[in-house]
Amino acid sequence: MDFNRLEILDLLEGYQRKEFSPSEVAQSLLTSIEKKDGEIRSFLQVRPDVTLDAARAIEKRSSEIQKLPLYGVPIAIKDNILVTGWQATAASKILKNYVAPFTAMCVERLESAGALILGKTNLDEFAMGSSTENSGVAPTRNPWKTDRVPGGSSGGSAAAVAAGFAPASLGTDTGGSIRQPASLCGLVGVKPTYGRVSRFGLIAFASSLDQAGPLTRSVWDAARVLECMAGYGGKDATVSRSVVPKYTENLNESAFGTVRNLRVGICTSWLEGVDPEVRTAFEAAVEKLKELGMRPVEVELPNVKYALSTYYLVATSEASSNLARFDGVHYGYRTPNPKDLDDLYCRSRGEGFGPEVKLRIMLGTYALSAGYYDAYYGKANQVRRLIQQDFEAAFEKCDVIASPTSPTTAFKIGEKVSDPLTMYLSDIFTLPANLAGIPGISVPVGVDSAKLPIGMQLMGRHFDESTLFQVAYCYERRRGALANAPWRGSKSGAGA
Amino acid sequence: MKNPLEKYEVVIGLEVHAQLLTKSKMFSEAPNQFGANPNEMIGPVCSGQPGSLPIINQTAIDLGVRAGVALHCKIHEESVFARKHYFYPDLPKGYQISQYERPYCTGGYVEFALKDGSVRKINLVRIHFEEDAGKSTHASHGTLVDLNRAGVPLIEIVSEPEMRSSEEAGQYLRKLRSILRYANICDGNMEQGNFRCDANVSIRLHGAKEFGTRVELKNINSFRYVEKAIDYEVSRQADALEQGEKIRQETRGWNAVKGVTEIMREKEMAHDYRYFPDPDLPPLVISPQLIQKITTEMPELPDAKRIRFIEEYQLSEYNADVLTNSQELADFYERVAKGSGNAKSAANWVMNELLGRLNAVGKEIDDTPVSAENLALLVKNVDSDKISGKIAKTVFDEMFASGKSPDAIIAEKGLVQISDPAALEAVVKKIIEASPSEVAGYKSGKTKLLGFFVGQVMKETKGQANPGLVNDLVKKHLDG
Amino acid sequence: MLSRDEVLKIARLAKLSLTEKEIEFYQQRLGRILTYVEELNALATADTSVVRTIPKDAVAFREDRPIPFGDVRELLKNAPASEADSFLLPQVME
Structure with missing residues (x-):
């Protein structure tokens, strides 16, 4: 049986009806990975014995299937999220042989819900990038077209799901790193509200921006994964204590009633410079939202044009601090034969980090340094507040805000590496949600003339993932199946 | 410089x-x-x-x-x-x-x-x-x-x-x-x-x-x-x-x-x-x-204790400060002061005798060989004239070395101060009879010789005579 | 374009060794980005309230109860060098 195309809901129903078992599914996917991931390079580590042991263990608990909302579901985990016994390299030479001594809270929750860890996926080094070309291992290829990037930084996670190797994966999103690859790979990707999901066990990039979230092939699947992985856990001082809603409960016919008459905000000025095919597809998607009864409302977001500058000061400052621990002393790469302590530090870090990481560390160090703090980090935080206020004002007039997820579809590998700002502009629509702390979801809306996927982003109020899921669900139902998806075994895809 | x-x-x-x-x-x-x-x-x-x-x-x-x-x-x-x-x-x-x-x-x-x-x-x-x-x-x-x-x-x-x-x-x-x-x-x-x-x-x-x-x-x-x-x-x-x-x-x-x-x-x-x-x-x-x-649950702090010590025990600023330096020391002192009923004397003994000796052997009040109860007893013994202040120092040395109670040491060494007037009179009379020239000298106006007689009585009694009483008795017998 | 000295100063603070090529590369890249972010200076932000990123109902406290980590040797396993349960550095400190 071809498990590559199955969604989580399909798997759960199959297990319930005893049509197949978790070990069958896990084995099939592992075989698929072994045969076809050589070209895609979505995985950095698989441990088939461990995964199959876990599958067999969960089978022994088949009587509890009702109580295990992710019973037997194999999930791929981005390699900047710790899982005990598995590597956690952040795709960096500086963590090449690092084995995680503890498990991230969000993964622990997934495991408690019955999920199986399928493997660790590739990313831009330390989650810094928008194409996965910054991986210290190798770039990942987009399963839709293998000369294209899958997006980043969660490119491996996106490619794994798009190729049919996993029904779901976890990514992290600091400036768009779940939503943008989801968009470029025709998937659903969710960045939860900041503080919805515990960051304990996420290798920190920017502490006030990072969130882990799901990449899946359907909205229902994403809702199921998020409702399992979210929540406090006691190890992160930035997580909301509020109860995590059962998002999947509303994803049925009742959603259509809820969605009708919701107001969808569009910021037209923001759409300038977007690829024309992307714009057309986005506008068609908005028409569909209108068909669902939603009312488009024009909203102003006067300060989002400063989001890139703000992000590149705030995120890099926090990153420069979070990456100070990689010093060759207690774990990770240490330069051989250092001549003194300073040399040990400088060469371990200089040799262990890739160029983009070093660039961002230096930018952040500069922005925090004496004499520059006020003008850079200080100023950026003030502008961040303005951006937050823009969204607060916008949500007085609307319930969700829609935009394209990415200004382009998947670009060619190597196309954007020469100018940092060109690459950074990929995140123009996704950055503001991280700065404002609001949730965002990317849903596929179609493909362009090159058959590359286009995504629409919906953003909502803090902790209002419920509304986002319902709107996305209704839209998805209205849209129908995505043509030529590689997980269904299309010509250029990997799943067959 | x-x-x-x-x-x-x-x-x-x-x-x-x-x-x-x-x-x-x-x-x-x-x-x-x-x-x-x-x-x-x-x-x-x-x-x-x-x-x-x-x-x-x-x-x-x-x-x-x-x-x-x-x-x-x-x-x-x-x-x-x-x-x-x-x-x-x-x-x-x-x-x-x-x-x-x-x-x-x-x-x-x-x-x-x-x-x-x-x-x-x-x-x-x-x-x-x-x-x-x-x-x-x-x-x-x-x-x-x-x-x-x-x-x-x-x-x-x-x-x-x-x-x-x-x-x-x-x-x-x-x-x-x-x-x-x-x-x-x-x-x-x-x-x-x-x-x-x-x-x-x-x-x-x-x-x-x-x-x-x-x-x-x-x-x-x-x-x-x-x-x-x-x-x-x-x-x-x-x-x-x-x-x-x-x-x-x-x-x-x-x-x-x-x-x-x-x-x-x-x-x-x-x-x-x-x-x-x-x-x-x-x-x-x-x-x-x-x-x-947190304010309501705060234990009595050194400053409050210091002020209380000054008022309750009539101590000087400096002494109060030293004695409240640690909770343990303050508690120790209070037990001695209350036990002996003589706060001033207790302060002197703790500060001048005990702390010095503890310091010299590198010990803290927690490890004192002299318990608060015993030190209080010592003070009481002096106050009740059982022993003289001078003898008390000897007793204290022994208390510090052995950890024994003052009463045990006094008994062992027979250090009880002789305060029985009858017993002392006998000695006084003996000394006066044995020193006629000094008697003559005293009577002729050399009143300082009083010290000689007192000293002799003390010597005769191995220092255990109550000096105040001896003084009075000698005077009484000399002045007639 | 940042000066060579400025790049070296930042690299020293950040403890990053750079090759000659890298110094030039970062002079250029950092310069480009820093020029771009200058646009923020045009914004009036003197009266903005302090940015808050953490949800109001997040609780940052825990009870003072010690919970030993399962097997502390797991934490030493990733060390580049260790000896007798300590992290070991080569002879680099004075």
Whole structure:
């Protein structure tokens, strides 16, 4: 049986009806990975014995299937999220042989819900990038077209799901790193509200921006994964204590009633410079939202044009601090034969980090340094507040805000590496949600003339993932199946 | 320079790091335990693993607030944790979580008495929370790093540069330590490193308005060394100025073996710590309710006890200060005072006899061989004339050596003071009869010879005669 | 374009060794980005309230209960060098 195309809901129903078992599914996917991931390079580590042991263990608990909302579901985990016994390299030479001594809270929750860890996926080094070309291992290829990037930084996670190797994966999103690859790979990707999901066990990039979230092939699947992985856990001082809603409960016919008459905000000025095919597809998607009864409302977001500058000061400052621990002393790469302590530090870090990481560390160090703090980090935080206020004002007039997820579809590998700002502009629509702390979801809306996927982003109020899921669900139902998806075994895809 | 203080005024500010008496660390659940094997008391957070995050230990905050109340500080309702960045092997995250622009306490003061009886009040600048670093030990082939201490909760108490002598610095520290111990905030043990002090020392001409260049002194790990290090540094700076040199702003370490301060091998570049508010932690909120609760639950602190001792036991400022230096000493003294009913005498015995002897053998009041009950008995014995004050000193020596009760020793050695007039009269008469020329001399006006007769009686009775009574009896018999 | 000295100063603070090529590369890249972010200076932000990123109902505290980590040796396993349960650095400190 071809498990590559199955969604989580399909798997759960199959297990319930005893049509197949978790070990069958896990084995099939592992075989698929072994045969076809050589070209895609979505995985950095698989441990088939461990995964199959876990599958067999969960089978022994088949009587509890009702109580295990992710019973037997194999999930791929981005390699900047710790899982005990598995590597956690952040795709960096500086963590090449690092084995995680503890498990991230969000993964622990997934495991408690019955999920199986399928493997660790590739990313831009330390989650810094928008194409996965910054991986210290190798770039990942987009399963839709293998000369294209899958997006980043969660490119491996996106490619794994798009190729049919996993029904779901976890990514992290600091400036768009779940939503943008989801968009470029025709998937659903969710960045939860900041503080919805515990960051304990996420290798920190920017502490006030990072969130882990799901990449899946359907909205229902994403809702199921998020409702399992979210929540406090006691190890992160930035997580909301509020109860995590059962998002999947509303994803049925009742959603259509809820969605009708919701107001969808569009910021037209923001759409300038977007690829024309992307714009057309986005506008068609908005028409569909209108068909669902939603009312488009024009909203102003006067300060989002400063989001890139703000992000590149705030995120890099926090990153420069979070990456100070990689010093060759207690774990990770240490330069051989250092001549003194300073040399040990400088060469371990200089040799262990890739160029983009070093660039961002230096930018952040500069922005925090004496004499520059006020003008850079200080100023950026003030502008961040303005951006937050823009969204607060916008949500007085609307319930969700829609935009394209990415200004382009998947670009060619190597196309954007020469100018940092060109690459950074990929995140123009996704950055503001991280700065404002609001949730965002990317849903596929179609493909362009090159058959590359286009995504629409919906953003909502803090902790209002419920509304986002319902709107996305209704839209998805209205849209129908995505043509030529590689997980269904299309010509250029990997799943067959 | 012979006496620098004649020409120069000393300006001293002290920074004290005090470890808080919590069971677990400041930002993680790893145990806070001294003396364990290397890296036995660590976890993902305090070892700086990727993916680890800080969570604040509530008790650490409570103890910090207790310190703020005890030291009369303004406790701020909102304060901020900040990251202080530098690279060092004992700092696994590459930054220390501390407080910078917005500490939880500002202001406050410490009051203490000096030997001359004067009372000094030293104001504080601030107190803030921070986490401790690990320890590196240098071996021949490299450096070993133990992170047990990394993440232990600290409060840093910064004084204004208002101390003007090494004695003041020493007394300030003793008082501060005593307050922290009384309130169960910190153990106050400098040798174990849970109470650490850095001194900022500068000198200037008397009457000068500007401060001199200050030098930071580190590595002072006992109370004795505080005063020595400061004295040495003052004379070093004075000598330098006298020779026309400038004082360099630097950090110097106290070398206890050589008795000097030496430049520490640190980077000459000033640190740029790149402080910024820690995004992993919300602002620290300390509610008025919490402060109220901690204020009401506060045990009697040294100052309150000192004032009470002065009133209740009629002690001098200085004596009260010394006797309330530690909870244990104060309790000991009170048991002696109450047990004997003679507070003044109790004070004398504790301060002049007991403490001196304990100090000489390096013991604390906790290990006194002389119990409070026994010392009280001794005082009572003197007051009831059972033994003389002089004999009591002998008894005390034996009590200190053997731990026995005074009554046992008096009995064993037959030291009971002879106060029976009949018995003494007999001796007096005997001496008078045996010394006719002295009698004649006395009667002819040499009244000083009274001492001779008293002395002879004392000698005859091996010092056990009640001297006052002897005096009276001799006079009575001589004057007729 | 940042000066060579400025790049070296930042690299020193950040403890990053750079090759000659890298110095030039970063002079250029950092310069480009820093020029771009200058646009923020045009914004009036003197009256903005402090940015808050953490949800109001997040609780940052835990009870003072020590919980030893399962097996602390796991934390030493990733060390580049260790000896007798300590992290070991080569002879690099004075």
